[in-house]
Amino acid sequence: MKKLILSMAVIATSFLGQSQVVCAGVSPASIAGNYVFEWADPAGGDWATPDFLVTGTFVEDTLMIINDGTPGINAQGNPISAEGCAGSPAPGAPPAGTWNDLTGKIAVIYRNTCEFGYKALQAQNAGAVGVIIINRDPEAVGMGGGAEGLNVTIPVVMVSSLDGLALTTAMQSGPVVMFLGNKVGAFGDDVGSTSGDILISPYGAANSMMDNGFDLAIQIYNFGANAQNNVTVQATIDGPAGNVYDETVNAPAMNSGDTLYIANGNPQEFPPFDLGGIGMYPAGEYTLTYTVDMGITDESDFDNVFESKFTVNSDMLSLANLDGSGMPIATSYPSNSTTEYQTCMFLEEPTVADLNLGVLGAYFIPYADTSVDDLAGAEIFVNVFEWNDTWIDLADPSMAMAANNDWFTDLNQIVYETYYPASNDETGDVAYVEFSTPLALVNDQRYLFCLQSFDPAIGFGYDSNIDYDGNQAITAMPISPVYVDDTWYTGGWTGSSALSLGLKLTNSVGIEETNTVEGMAFPNPAIDVVTISIEAIGSANVTVTDVTGKLALTETVTLTNGNAKMNISSLEAGVYVFNVELENGETSQFNVIKK
Numbered sequence: 001m002k003k004l005i006l007s008m009a010v011i012a013t014s015f016l017g018q019s020q021v022v023c024a025g026v027s028p029a030s031i032a033g034n035y036v037f038e039w040a041d042p043a044g045g046d047w048a049t050p051d052f053l054v055t056g057t058f059v060e061d062t063l064m065i066i067n068d069g070t071p072g073i074n075a076q077g078n079p080i081s082a083e084g085c086a087g088s089p090a091p092g093a094p095p096a097g098t099w100n101d102l103t104g105k106i107a108v109i110y111r112n113t114c115e116f117g118y119k120a121l122q123a124q125n126a127g128a129v130g131v132i133i134i135n136r137d138p139e140a141v142g143m144g145g146g147a148e149g150l151n152v153t154i155p156v157v158m159v160s161s162l163d164g165l166a167l168t169t170a171m172q173s174g175p176v177v178m179f180l181g182n183k184v185g186a187f188g189d190d191v192g193s194t195s196g197d198i199l200i201s202p203y204g205a206a207n208s209m210m211d212n213g214f215d216l217a218i219q220i221y222n223f224g225a226n227a228q229n230n231v232t233v234q235a236t237i238d239g240p241a242g243n244v245y246d247e248t249v250n251a252p253a254m255n256s257g258d259t260l261y262i263a264n265g266n267p268q269e270f271p272p273f274d275l276g277g278i279g280m281y282p283a284g285e286y287t288l289t290y291t292v293d294m295g296i297t298d299e300s301d302f303d304n305v306f307e308s309k310f311t312v313n314s315d316m317l318s319l320a321n322l323d324g325s326g327m328p329i330a331t332s333y334p335s336n337s338t339t340e341y342q343t344c345m346f347l348e349e350p351t352v353a354d355l356n357l358g359v360l361g362a363y364f365i366p367y368a369d370t371s372v373d374d375l376a377g378a379e380i381f382v383n384v385f386e387w388n389d390t391w392i393d394l395a396d397p398s399m400a401m402a403a404n405n406d407w408f409t410d411l412n413q414i415v416y417e418t419y420y421p422a423s424n425d426e427t428g429d430v431a432y433v434e435f436s437t438p439l440a441l442v443n444d445q446r447y448l449f450c451l452q453s454f455d456p457a458i459g460f461g462y463d464s465n466i467d468y469d470g471n472q473a474i475t476a477m478p479i480s481p482v483y484v485d486d487t488w489y490t491g492g493w494t495g496s497s498a499l500s501l502g503l504k505l506t507n508s509v510g511i512e513e514t515n516t517v518e519g520m521a522f523p524n525p526a527i528d529v530v531t532i533s534i535e536a537i538g539s540a541n542v543t544v545t546d547v548t549g550k551l552a553l554t555e556t557v558t559l560t561n562g563n564a565k566m567n568i569s570s571l572e573a574g575v576y577v578f579n580v581e582l583e584n585g586e587t588s589q590f591n592v593i594k595k
Contacts, residue, residue, distance in 0.1 A: 020055070020182050020183050020184045020221065020223065021039070021052045021053065021181065021182050021183075022034050022179065022180075022181070022183060022194065022303070023035045023036075023037035023039070023132075023157045023159065023178070023179075023180050024178065024179045024180075024302050024303065025167070025176070025177075025178055025179075025302060026060060026177040026178060026179050026300075026302050027175075027176070027177045028170060028173075028174065028176065030170055031166060031167060031170045031176060032302040033195070033302055033303070033306075034194050034195055034302075034303060035159050035163050036139075036140055036159070036160065036163070036494060036495025036496075037140050037157045037158060037159050038140045038141060038142050038143060038157065038158045039052055039155070039156065039157045039158075039180075040116070040120070040143050040145060040149070040152070040155070040156035040157070044144075044145070046117070046144055046145035046146065046149045046150065047117070047145040047149040047150065047152060047156070048149070048150050048151065048152055048153050049120075049145075049149075049152055049153065049154065049155055049156055050153070050154070050155050050181070052155070052180075052181050052182050053182065054182065055182050055184040055185045055257075056182060056184065056185040056186055057155075057181050057182045058155075058179060058180060058181025058182055058183065058186050059106065059129050059130040059154070059155050059179075059180050059181060060177065060178070060179040060180075060186075061104060061105060061106050061129055061130065061177065061178070062104075062105055062106065062175050062176065062177055063105065063106050063107075063108050063132065063167065063171055063175075063176045063177070063178060064100070064102055064105035064106070064107060064108065064128075065082050065107075065108045065109075065168065065171070066081075066082055066084045066099065066100065066102065066107045066108065066109045066119075066122070066123055066126070066128075067079075067081045067082065067099065067100040068081050068083075068084055068085070068086035068087075068094070068097035068098070068099050068122065069081055069086060069097035069098045069099075070083070070085070070086050070094040070097055074110070074112055075112075075371075075372075076110070076112075076136050076161075078110045079110075080094065080112075081097075082108070082109060082110045083109065083110050083111075083112045083113065083114070083119070084099075084107075084109045084114070084118075084119040084122050084123060085112070085113050085114035085118070085119065086099075086122075087122075088113070088114035088115070088118050089118075089147075090113055090114040090115065090118075092113060093113060093114055099122055099123075099125070099126040100126065101126060101127060102123055102126040102127045102128040103126075103127030103128075104127065104129060105127070105128055105129065106128065106129060106130040106131065106132060106178055106180070107123035107126070107128035107130070107131045107132070108131075108132050108134065108164075108167065108168065108171075109123060109131060109132070109133050109134070110133075110134050110136070110164075111133050111134060111135050111136050111158070112136060115144070115145075115146030115147065115148065115149075116133060116143040116144065116145065116146060116149070116156070116158075117144070117145040117146040117147065117148035117149030117150075117151075117152055118146060118147070118148045119131070119133065120133075120148070120149070120152045120154070120156045121148040121151050121152050123154075124151075124152055124153065124154050128154060129154055130154050130155045130156070130157075130178075130180050131154060131155070131156040131157070132157055132158075132159060132164075132167070132178065132180070133156065133157070133158045133159075134158075134159060134160075134161060134163075134164030134165075134167075134168070135158055135159065135160055135161050135164070136161055137160070137161060137334075137336070138160050138161050138162055138332035138333050138334050138459075138496075139160050139332070139334045139336075139493060139494065139495065139496060140158045140159055140160050140494065140495065141158065141336075143156065143158055155180045155181060157180055160332065160464075160495070162331060162332050162464060179300070179302070183221075183223040183300065183303075184223050184256075184257060185223075185224075185225050185256070186223065186300065187223070187224050187225070187299035187300050188224050188225050188226050188299060189224045189226050189228070189294065189296055189297065189298060189299050190222075190223040190224035190298055190299050190300045191220060191221065191222050191223065191224065191228055191231055191254070191292055191294045191298065191304070192220065192221060192223060192292055192298070192300070192301075192302075192303030192304050193218055193219060193220045193221065193290070193292060193303060193304075193306065194303065195306060195467040195469065195470065196467065196469035196470050196473060197218060197219035197220075197470050197473070198217070198218045198219075198290055198306055198308070198470045199214070199215060199216055199217035199218070199263070199470055199471055199474050199475075200288055200308040200310070200466070200467075200468070200470065200471060201214055201286070201288065201308065201310035202214055202471065203310060203317055203318060203319060204309070204310050204311065204318055204319055204320045204321035204322070204328075204329075204463060204466045204498055205310070205311050205313055205316050205317060205318035205319075205320065205321060205322045205328065205502060206281070206310055206311065206312045206313070206317070207312070207313065207314070207315070207316065207317045207505055208278075208279065208281060208283060208312055208313065208314050208593075209278065209314075209355060209357060209505060209507050209575075209591075210278065210317070210349070210351075210352075210355070210357070211277050211278050211351075212275075212281040212312055213272055213273050213274040213275065213277075214272065214273055215263070215264045215270070215272050215273075216235050216247075216270040216272070216273060216288075216290075217261070217262060217263035217264065217269075217270070217470075217474055218233060218235075218261075218262050218263075218290050218292075218306075219259060219260070219261050219262075220233060220251065220259070220260050220262070220292055221258070221259055221260075222254040222255065222256055222257065222258045222259075223300070224256060224299070225256050226256060227253065227254065227255045227256060228251075228253070228254045228294045229253045229254075230294055230295035230296075231250075231251035231254055231260075231292070231293070231294045231295075232248055232249065232250055232251065232292075232293050232294075232295070233248070233249050233251065233262055233290060233291070233292050233293075234246070234247070234248045234249075234289075234290070234291045234293070235247050235248075235249075235270050235288070235289070235290050235291075236288070236289045236291075237273055237286055237287065237288050237289075238286065238287050238289075239281075239282060239284060239285075239286045240282050240283070240284030240285065240286075241282060244273075244275060244286075245273050247270050247271055249262050249268050249269070249270060250268075251268060252268075263474065276573050277573065277574050277575070278355070278574060278575040278593060279525045279573070279574070279575060279593030279594065279595060280573060280595065281312045282312065283312050283313055283314060284311065284312060285309060285310075285311050286309065286310050286311070286312065287307055287308070287309050288307065288308045288309075288310070289305065289306070289307050290305070290306045291304065291305050292304045292305075308466060308467075309321055309465070309466075313326060315504060315505055315506075316328075316363070316502045316503065316504060316505065317347075317502070317503045317505055318345075318363075318500070318501060318502040318503065319345055319463070319466065319468065319479065319480060319497070319498040319499050319500075319501070320461075320462070320463035320466065320498045320499065320500040320501070320502070321463055321465060321466060321498075322502075327363060327430045327502070328363055328364070328365065328430065328461070328463065328500040328501065328502045329461075329463045329465065329500060330365040330367075330428065330461025330462060330463060330500040331461075331462070331463055331464045331465060332461070332462050332464045332496055333367040333459035333460065333461055333462065334459065334462060334493045334496045335456070335458070335459035335460070336484065337453075337456050337484045337485050338456050338485055339454065339456070339485050339486070340452070340453075340454050340483065340484070340485060340486070341452070341453050341454075341456070341458070341459070341482070341483070341484055341485075342383070342450050342451065342452040342453075342482065342483035342484075343450065343451050343460050343480065343482045343483075343492075343499055344448040344449060344450040344451075344480060344481050344482065344483070344499070345448070345449045345450075345480055345499050345501045345503075346387075346446070346447070346448060346477070346478045346479055346480065346481060347441075347446075347447040347448075347449060347503075348444060348445065348446045348447065348477075349441070349443070349444075350443055350444050351443060352441035352442070352443060353440070353441060353442050353443040354443065355507055355575065355591065356440075356507050356508060356509060356577075356591065357441050357505055357506070357507055357509065358438045358439055358440045358441055358505070358506050358507075358508075358509025359384075359435065359438065359439040359441065359449075359503045359504065359505060359506075359509075360434060360435060360438050360504045360505070360506050360509075361432055361433055361434035361435050361504045362382050362417075362432070362433050362435075362449065362501060362502065362503060362504070363430050363431070363432050363501070363502035363503075363504065364382070364430070364431055364433075364451050364460060364461070364500065364501050364502070365428060365429065365430055365431070365460060365461030365500045366378070366380055366419075366421055366426060366427065366431055366458060366459075366460060366461075367427050367428055367458070367459040367460060367461060368424070368427050368457050368458055368459070369457070370424040370427050372457075373457035374424060374457075375421045375423075375424050375426055375427045375458070376421055376422060376423045376424050376426075377420055377421065378420065378421055378453065378455055378457075378458050379418060379420060379453070379454070379455070380418065380419040380420070380421070380431075380451065380452070380453055380458065381416065381417070381418055381419075381450075381451070381452040381453070382415065382416075382417040382418070382419065382433045382449075382450070382451060382452075383413060383415060383416055383417075383448075383449075383450040383451075383452055384413070384414050384415035384439060384447060384448070384449050384450070385411040385412060385413050385414065385447065385448040385450065386411070386412040386414055386445060386446070386447060387408070387410070387411060387446040387447060387448050388410040388411070388412060388446070389407055389408065389409055389410045389411075390410075391407060393475075393476040393477055394472070394476045394477065394478060394490060395476045404487055404488045404489050404490055405487060405488050407488060407490050408481075408483075408488040411448070414439065415435055415439055417433045417434075417435060417436065418433075419431060419433045428461070432504075438506065438509045439509070440509040441509075448481065449501060449503060450483075451499075451501065452483075460499070460500070460501075461499075461500035462493070462496045462497075462498055462499055462500055463498040463500055464495070464496060464498070465498075466497070466498035467495070467497065467498075468480070468497035468498060469495070469497060472491065472497065478490050478491070478492075479492060479497045480492040480493075480497050480498070480499045507590075507591050508590065515585065515586055515587065516586060516587050516588060516589070517534060517535060517536065517582070517586050517587075517588050518534070518535070518588065519532065519533065519534040519578075519580055519588030519589070519590050520532075520533050520534075520590055521533065521578060521590060521592045524592055524593060525592075525593035525594065525595045526568060526592060526593070526594060526595065527569075527594075527595050528567065528568065528569040529565055529566070529567055529568065529569075530565070530566055530568050530592055531563055531564070531565050531566075532557065532559070532563065532564045532565075532566055532578070532580065533562055533563050534559060534562055534580060534582070534588050535562050536559055536562060536582050536584075536586070537559050537560065537561070537562070538558065538559060538582070538583045539556060539557075539558055539559075539583050540556070540557055540558075540559055540564065540580050540581060540582050540583070541554070541555075541556050541580070541581045542554065542555050542556070542557055542566060542578060542579070542580050543578075543579045543580075543581075544568075544571070544576050544577070544578055544579075544592075545576065545577050545579070546574060546575075546576055546577075552571055552576060553568065553570065553571060553576075559582075568592070568594055571594045572594070573594055573595055574593075574594055575591055575592070575593050575594075576591065576592050576593075576594060577589065577590075577591055578590055578591070578592055
């Protein structure tokens, strides 16, 4: 199990970063929680919008879609009337229209043709108290105010097309309330956290051939104006057979504005999640839940409960979770390249070679908007690099001032494969590329497993249901770097960190094959008795070692019709290497998991 030694302050009297600034769903429950967003920051000089970095600066109200009276549907399938561009000086803008009454509402506007500042000003003139702009692309981007931004005095934020769809879909069933701004001091009694401040499973699709234990951590805040003396944080994990982890931590007294890190190495910490090592994590879906409670009614409780799912399976490793067929999930396809795009999964594990783990190929999900571009025939590359730059972590002081590209000066390419989609119907579907030669993994070697395209129309899937921002912040290790138009970005996409890239694993790569025969054992995992199966007959000497090479058991067996039973009840739970030597001098080696 990975053991993280985290160095964190116990209580801080001011928030770190901008965790107090949120765009969050309040009600109904289906849209509650924090959203990835960008906001119109007046510090940029082209907006007169409120400064969210000032405590207590916020708006909370009901959403309403803008309607400027323009007929028609845009290229994204949304009403042109909801773009708020009627009368804009932008080329091709519709004639001046009549806006609906947005008094006391947060206006919802689609991005498309005219300037952000113009849209926001029209909403403000129609009575709106805030603006949410829905991007046409699967990420939130920064917004310039343009010619009208300095006339806009209400908050303006942008969300992704995917999050926008969730909000507009919920609006069809009833009122939707959102909170935009700074939570500090907005309410009297209010504690919580953000999805970017929790530690979750390192993988959405964990693998049963590896140890799937991990540390838990969460940073909580007292956003409210009142001090709190009874804050607790509960962490639970429920697996295929029910609850497997349930721990509660009592927080010390927290004044307004205080921050508390509950993490390994601090006075307040959670025990690690550990079911006993390799082979002890039943296959299936797990749900990690953090619940923040202060013993009284929380006046703004949308940020009190956080869930993250992961799946344990037998042959794949992925940042993304898996669907019912065992394939990676994709819900968004971020990309904004003009010449080259490469999106990567970072991997570094301490015992992969000890376990003979290797990669046979990669699953991924290509994407193109086939209404305007073709996926068929596109050239997609699957690359694997040894990342040999000597940085320690993302907080390495020697790299603190370095440009992103300086982190990627020593990349040794060890796998190079190509894939050509046969038809446009493959967009959004799982593809598989088998490596020409299986890749044997090396202990503590840093790898980048990457998907690459030189066509700006091509993107790749991400599972936006999983947010690794907290993992990256807490562990200070990269998760999914990207390369866009000649520049590497160690942090990857904002709000999109779970690349839907699945590595097909095997535990037989790197085993010496000279004078060897194939062998296996079943059942595997096993409890007391295992059957050794090799295409041979006669006597065989079996030597069993643990993954460190320590001798655990020796026995001579007799193979009858290629099979021999062996009692392993004396072994402790864990993974073992079986070395079998036959009468003719041939050998066989394989792993057995003892439950």
